[in-house]
Amino acid sequence: MASTLLEETRQAHDDVERLERLIVKDFATQPAGSHKDKLLQSHRVRAMLDSIQERSRKLIRIYDDEDGARKEEIAQLRLGGADNVFSNFYERLKEVREYHRKFPNDDLTEAENDEALLSEAPAVPFSGEEAMGRFLDLHELFQTYTNSKFGKQVDYYTYVSSVADFGAIPRAQRLGRPYREYLQALVAYLESFYERTQPLSQLSRQYEKLEAEFLEKWQSGQVAGWEDRGEGGGAAAAAADGSSGALDLDAFDSADELEMLGAERLKEALAALGLKCGGTLRQRAERLMQAKGKKLEELDRSLFAKGAAPAAVQSAEQRERQAAALRAVALLEAKAAKLCEMLSSVLEDTKGRIEKKQAQTYEELMAEQAEAEEEAAAPAGDESEEEDEFVYNPLKLPLGWDGKPIPYWLYKLHGLNLEFKCEICGGASYWGRRAFERHFREWRHENGMRALGIPNSKKFFEVTQIADAVALWKSLQERQKGGGEAEEEFEDDQGNVYSKKTWEDLRRQGLV
Numbered sequence: 001m002a003s004t005l006l007e008e009t010r011q012a013h014d015d016v017e018r019l020e021r022l023i024v025k026d027f028a029t030q031p032a033g034s035h036k037d038k039l040l041q042s043h044r045v046r047a048m049l050d051s052i053q054e055r056s057r058k059l060i061r062i063y064d065d066e067d068g069a070r071k072e073e074i075a076q077l078r079l080g081g082a083d084n085v086f087s088n089f090y091e092r093l094k095e096v097r098e099y100h101r102k103f104p105n106d107d108l109t110e111a112e113n114d115e116a117l118l119s120e121a122p123a124v125p126f127s128g129e130e131a132m133g134r135f136l137d138l139h140e141l142f143q144t145y146t147n148s149k150f151g152k153q154v155d156y157y158t159y160v161s162s163v164a165d166f167g168a169i170p171r172a173q174r175l176g177r178p179y180r181e182y183l184q185a186l187v188a189y190l191e192s193f194y195e196r197t198q199p200l201s202q203l204s205r206q207y208e209k210l211e212a213e214f215l216e217k218w219q220s221g222q223v224a225g226w227e228d229r230g231e232g233g234g235a236a237a238a239a240a241d242g243s244s245g246a247l248d249l250d251a252f253d254s255a256d257e258l259e260m261l262g263a264e265r266l267k268e269a270l271a272a273l274g275l276k277c278g279g280t281l282r283q284r285a286e287r288l289m290q291a292k293g294k295k296l297e298e299l300d301r302s303l304f305a306k307g308a309a310p311a312a313v314q315s316a317e318q319r320e321r322q323a324a325a326l327r328a329v330a331l332l333e334a335k336a337a338k339l340c341e342m343l344s345s346v347l348e349d350t351k352g353r354i355e356k357k358q359a360q361t362y363e364e365l366m367a368e369q370a371e372a373e374e375e376a377a378a379p380a381g382d383e384s385e386e387e388d389e390f391v392y393n394p395l396k397l398p399l400g401w402d403g404k405p406i407p408y409w410l411y412k413l414h415g416l417n418l419e420f421k422c423e424i425c426g427g428a429s430y431w432g433r434r435a436f437e438r439h440f441r442e443w444r445h446e447n448g449m450r451a452l453g454i455p456n457s458k459k460f461f462e463v464t465q466i467a468d469a470v471a472l473w474k475s476l477q478e479r480q481k482g483g484g485e486a487e488e489e490f491e492d493d494q495g496n497v498y499s500k501k502t503w504e505d506l507r508r509q510g511l512v
Contacts, residue, residue, distance in 0.1 A: 004099050005073050009062050012055045019048045026118055036132055039197065043122040046199035124196055128369065133197035135350045136343070138163065141186055150179045154443050157354045160347065164340040166333045167225050168447065172271045172305075174329060175322075183332040190339035197346070206338065214334050218327060226330045247272075247453070249292040255285035260477070262455070276305050356399055422464040424448035 023045055065071055129137035142159045145151035150173035154162075162168070163186070173179060194203060214223065221227045247269040252258050258266060259281055266284040270277045273291055277284070291299060340347060357365065397405035398416065411417060419429050420436035425444045430436040439445055440461055449456040452466065454473045463469045490503035492512045506512045 004095070005062065005070055007096050007099055009059065009070075012059050012062075015055050016052050016059075019052050022117055023048050029118075035134065039124065039133060040121050042199045043124055044117075044120055047120075047122060048117065126196065130193070133193070134346070135353050136160070136193060136346055138189075138350075141182070141189065144182055144185070148178050148182065149173055150176070150182075152443050152446075157351060157358075158443060160351055160354065162443075163347075164337045166337075168443075170272060171225075172274055175325065180325075180329055180332070183329065183336060187332055187335050187339065190336065190343065193346075194339060194343060206342070207335070210334060210338050211331070214331055218330065223330055223334070226326065247288070249288065252289070252292070255282065255289045258285035258288055260480075261453075265453075265455070268450070271305075274305055275299075275303050352399065356403070359398075359400060420464075422448075423466050424452070424464060424469060 026041060026045055026048075062070060124133075126132050127137045129135060129139065138160060139156070141163075142156055145159060146153055150169050166174070169179070191203065194201070217223045218226070247261075247265075261269075263281045263284065266281070266288060267277045269288055270284060273288075273296065275287055275291065279287070287303060290303065360368070393405045395405070395408065395411075397408065397411050400406045414432055414434065416432040418433065419431055420433070421427060421429050422436075422439065422445065425439065425448050428439075428444060430439050440456075446456050449460065449469070452469060452473075454460065454469055459476065460469055460472065463472060488500045489497050490500060491497050498506065498512075503512065
């Protein structure tokens with residue numbers, strides 16, 4: 001019809017004005033204070049803003065008038081002069097009524113639609129673990145991390161605590177496709193969670209600022225962990241990384257001495273330099289000795305693992321491609337770190353939630369899950385305000401399964417008031433005997449032992465001082481050199497370890 005274009009223009013302007021008034025009215029009516037009501041209001045306003053943008057784009061297309069339809073329709077209003085004014089008016093009125101008869105749901109300007117829009121409860125997808133956006137659900141990414149070569153065997157709480165700590169991963173392992181895909185999945189999930197929990201925020205503007213700052217730092221070599229900007233190659237960067245497991249080869253005179261470190265330790269040292277890690281123990285030691293006293297650029301290219309050769313032995317195209325890959329990985333790490341910073345409060349709540357679940361029984365977990373399902377199914381405005389109730393906890397006691405501090409007698413019974421420090425872990429404090437004993441198998445203590453060049457075996461259990469660990473390691477090495485084969489040991493059902501002579505004496509007496 002000839003007159004529908006102007007009617008669409010009028011209707012779009014009317015819809016924009018009505019939606020703007022509804023947004024103001026919605027914000028003037030504050031929710032009851034519950035998390036769910038506030039979240040639904042934000043999504044409701046976001047939907048109305050999207051509708052305003054959609055109608056504004058439609059108006060821009062109409063006013064651009066690329067096909068000249070609007071100009072033609074306006075010209076038709078002037079046809080016939082004063083004699084045909086009424087006939088033209090009633091003809092256009094008929095066309096407008098016909099248009100609204102065919103498209104009755106296109107009009108948002110009806111007054112009865114106001115209350116429907118203000119009371120609408122948008123469907124926001126959250127998993128049960130996310131609890132309507134209160135906590136992060138990183139279990140899938142956690143499984144990917146622990147089952148990959150660049151990851152470590154840590155518990156879920158430790159992973160959540162260090163999810164943005166990418167500097168602990170050796171440079172050589174940060175160049176592979178699995179690590180890049182893991183970063184992409186992590187960034188995609190954090191973006192999705194941020195947009196679902198904060199729909200009114202503008203993540204694109206945050207990214208524009210982040211990318212501009214990142215590019216400036218990258219060009220000046222100020223990006224933490226990537227100061228070489230990829231120009232030094234993966235191997236050189238990994239060798240300079242203190243946490244990558246590199247060895248001081250000047251301390252060894254032959255491949256025989258290197259063999260005493262074991263196959264796994266030599267594999268870590270080779271990976272730190274970007275060299276091939278396969279072969280027997282002897283082959284690894286000889287390959288590592290070839291790098292003694294030489295720069296990486298002086299080594300034969302065949303010694304390097306695929307994609308890990310330094311820049312000096314690569315072609316210009318390979319250097320450019322590797323630098324671009326490094327920059328992409330570094331940018332993904334920067335985005336993930338920025339998102340974790342913006343979601344810092346949610347991360348802290350997630351860690352508290354994990355600790356709370358570890359103290360719950362199966363029945364308590366099922367009861368809480370049923371309560372969460374009822375909360376998600378309840379209409380907006382019916383939530384209890386108990387979640388915002390202030391919890392008095394002057395002693396800063398751990399929280400129990402009910403979200404309240406545990407009794408003080410239970411706190412002292414488990415020895416949570418006793419502090420244990422470990423110098424190997426960088427002076428970290430552990431509260432309670434249980435946490436102290438458990439930390440000897442955790443990533444922080446393992447990294448500390450690896451940095452000292454000492455295997456983290458049970459012989460170093462309860463050793464927390466660096467000097468004691470080094471002295472014990474030297475004593476074990478001297479004993480192994482002097483005595484030839486290590487003394488045979490036996491262990492009983494209770495975990496007690498005896499020498500062979502003591503074991504035989506106790507076995508003859510029937511004590512073990």
